[in-house]
Amino acid sequence: KYYKGYIRPFVRIGPHGYLWPAGYGDHAADIYNLDVRPDDIWVTSYSRSGTTWLQELVWLVQNNLDFDTASAIPVSTRYAFIEYPTLASEVRKSTPNSNIKGQRATEDDYTTLPNLPSPRYVKSHSPLSLLPPNLLDTAKVFHIARDPRDVVVSYHFMHIMFRYFDRSVQFKEFWELFQKNLILHAPLEEQVREAWEQRDHPNMMFLLYEEMKKDLPAVIDRVCTFLGKEYTKEQKDKLNDYLQFDNMKNKSPFVSSEDEKKDSELKFMRKGKSGGWVQYFDDQMKKEAEEYMKKYLMCTKL
Ligand code: A3P
Numbered sequence: 001k002y003y004k005g006y007i008r009p010f011v012r013i014g015p016h017g018y019l020w021p022a023g024y025g026d027h028a029a030d031i032y033n034l035d036v037r038p039d040d041i042w043v044t045s046y047s048r049s050g051t052t053w054l055q056e057l058v059w060l061v062q063n064n065l066d067f068d069t070a071s072a073i074p075v076s077t078r079y080a081f082i083e084y085p086t087l088a089s090e091v092r093k094s095t096p097n098s099n100i101k102g103q104r105a106t107e108d109d110y111t112t113l114p115n116l117p118s119p120r121y122v123k124s125h126s127p128l129s130l131l132p133p134n135l136l137d138t139a140k141v142f143h144i145a146r147d148p149r150d151v152v153v154s155y156h157f158m159h160i161m162f163r164y165f166d167r168s169v170q171f172k173e174f175w176e177l178f179q180k181n182l183i184l185h186a187p188l189e190e191q192v193r194e195a196w197e198q199r200d201h202p203n204m205m206f207l208l209y210e211e212m213k214k215d216l217p218a219v220i221d222r223v224c225t226f227l228g229k230e231y232t233k234e235q236k237d238k239l240n241d242y243l244q245f246d247n248m249k250n251k252s253p254f255v256s257s258e259d260e261k262k263d264s265e266l267k268f269m270r271k272g273k274s275g276g277w278v279q280y281f282d283d284q285m286k287k288e289a290e291e292y293m294k295k296y297l298m299c300t301k302l
């Protein structure tokens with residue numbers, strides 16, 4: 001079926017046939033062969049898993065809780081989003097009259113990464129198998145995963161917000177495509193498994209969105225330990241406050257005010273909740289979701 005506006009053509013790439021815009025094929029070798037530096041920090045994830053939230057947490061811990069800079073410079077500028085060019089041209093194509101302000105998701109990407117001064121902060125939605133093979137042995141790597149049912153709901157809205165999909169594509173249809181691995185970056189469970197399998201590597205910190213929601217102070221402590229940083233209780237409380245959704249939602253790297261006026265769900269920082277998927281699934285989809293979750297848990301062993 002033809003989805004007006006969706007990224008195409010696609011390429012299936014890597015060991016699990018990850019679905020990327022065909023343009024990724026032209027850049028895959030450049031990304032795989034990037035030089036990694038020991039003081040790099042990489043934040044990896046499947047889209048909509050809480051990447052931006054974790055990026056902010058990691059950057060602040062590493063930068064002596066410099067809230068002024070974090071407030072003044074968007075997180076999307078402080079991190080290079082390495083595979084962005086493979087997506088961006090497609091975003092531009094699918095949004096010729098876009099009024100999404102600040103649509104550019106990054107200043108830097110794999111083309112400029114080699115010229116950036118250290119320490120470099122890198123965001124990637126690529127699975128580990130598509131990233132430099134010496135990444136984990138060289139730099140600190142974070143991976144955040146989230147309940148796939150919340151991811152898929154959030155991802156549907158993002159597809160509409162970025163005009164990958166026409167507004168008329170209902171969530172039910174999106175969910176069907178997701179189950180068939182026909183959604184950008186699929187299959188989610190393989191990407192998560194790749195990272196989860198490395199969870200005991202001394203340079204890997206694997207986190208769940210749900211644990212950040214449940215006990216952010218505990219996650220802050222773990223990130224501090226992982227990065228070898230110490231802060232007072234007051235400082236960590238301030239960080240905890242800064243990272244609350246109500247504060248961060250005003251610092252979105254994307255502003256889609258025109259879309260938002262039509263539909264309040266069309267925001268990069270949309271709801272910031274766990275378990276919200278329930279209200280978007282009908283009974284049939286809930287049964288399918290149960291089956292998908294069995295597959296997800298079997299694959300990831302999470
Ligand atoms: P929702 O659409 O469910 O609200 P990513 O950065 O990987 O694209 O993930 C985006 C998701 O993380 C969105 O989910 C967004 O609202 C949520 N998010 C971002 N900052 C957050 C925060 N401080 N607290 C909770 N959720 C946050």
